[in-house]
Amino acid sequence: MQEKKSIHGSWASRWVFILAATGSAVGLGNIWKFPYITGENGGGAFVLVYLLCIALVGIPIMIAEVFVGRRARQSPINALVDLAEESGKSTKWSLIGVMGLLAGVLIFSFYSVVAGWVLQYIVSTANGSLNGVTSEQAGEIFSGLLADPGTLLLWHTIFTIMVVGVVIGGVNAGLERATRIMMPALFVLLFVMLGYGMSTDSFGAGWSFMFDFDFSKLSWDAVLVAVGHSFFTLSLGMGTIMAYGSYMPKRASIGSTVLAIGFLDTLVALVAGLVIFPIIFANGMDPAAGPGLMFISLPVAFGQMAGGQFFGTLFFVLIGVAAWTSAISLLEPTVAYLVERVGMKRSTATIALGVVVWAVGILCLGSFNFMSDVTLFGKNVFDFLDYITANIMLPLGGIFIALFAGWVVKKKHASDEINLKSEGLFNLWLFVVKFIAPVAVGVVFILNL
Ligand code: VAL
16 A cells, blocks of 8 residues: 555654653543542542553554554544545444544533633642642632632633644644653653652552552442543543544554553553642542542642742643643544545634634533533533543444454554564454453443443
């Protein structure tokens, strides 16, 4: 087959692809969501299930997404059509792509609201208004923010504009530059914070909470949350990794690259947990406090530590950057599709999509105040979108991508593109995407119904 090129450009090297994909994967999912869902689901056993999901389901499906994208060199929907046609199969498989793009766009809407909280916390830490807060005060400050739609709207709007600005710039100019410097800085600061956590008396309690496996605390519902989160955190089932894969250099090895991304993403989540839980226990807070967990625990820790105002500001800045590089990746697949399919200019497509996600975001931020009594299936809009994307759309998309890669694409096409070092490894991957991943996710789904 003649080598194809993406009309949207490509990453300069394998290293840049790793940075960009890690920039996408590492985000609020790792630092905000992972600790709070771990807290809500009892710790240890949940963490173990999550790790198993990453290894057995997430990594193999990530390989599938990258190879589909790279082989077709097109945005997700078109990539699925292309590979289905190449193997003489129905192009209806591209519906997986439609669902993925929709999931990405819906995730953006509430993601941007949470990123807005982060932006507010950058300002509050920098101007010293969080200095020396007690855990009660931290809780009140966070509730006060949620109750204030004007402030939430301001930050949600600023964040959406920041993302739209980068996506308009395109893959090379925009995305690459945003990731190159900021990702490494985040890693460094996380480890500085880990050092602080280790110096406190409650590090052992935090560690036990995360790594003592008590299966009596685990429900099927928690298992589904772990499955869903493994997709969310690796940016799977939302078109993102497939789109980024379509910009990946041909020579780069998919297997080792994906392993590196999965490893870094998991590392950040675990370290974030080890930063947050010791603070929670040291201050007698509730690990099951929910989405506010990070926002009530970190300010208390920064308030107590030497140089806390400086480190706190820097830390929130880096979380903001992690959210930024992830949010960019949530819009990119749909923008690329609109450019390919409808022939829109990149700037027009990005702004149009930006307006849509911004508007849906208003419904999400209203969930905490002026729309708090509006519910869908017993959940407010924010929780509802989080639930249907992470627990339904992403796992469902994941099952179908696995089936697509395992059963629809010709084995030769997959093995040429993935090009693993040994045939045994390739067959193992194929077995997982054909059987293990779809069955495992399917069973968890059915048990939850
Ligand atoms: N994977 C990212 C995260 O974990 C986003 C793109 C959902 O935050």
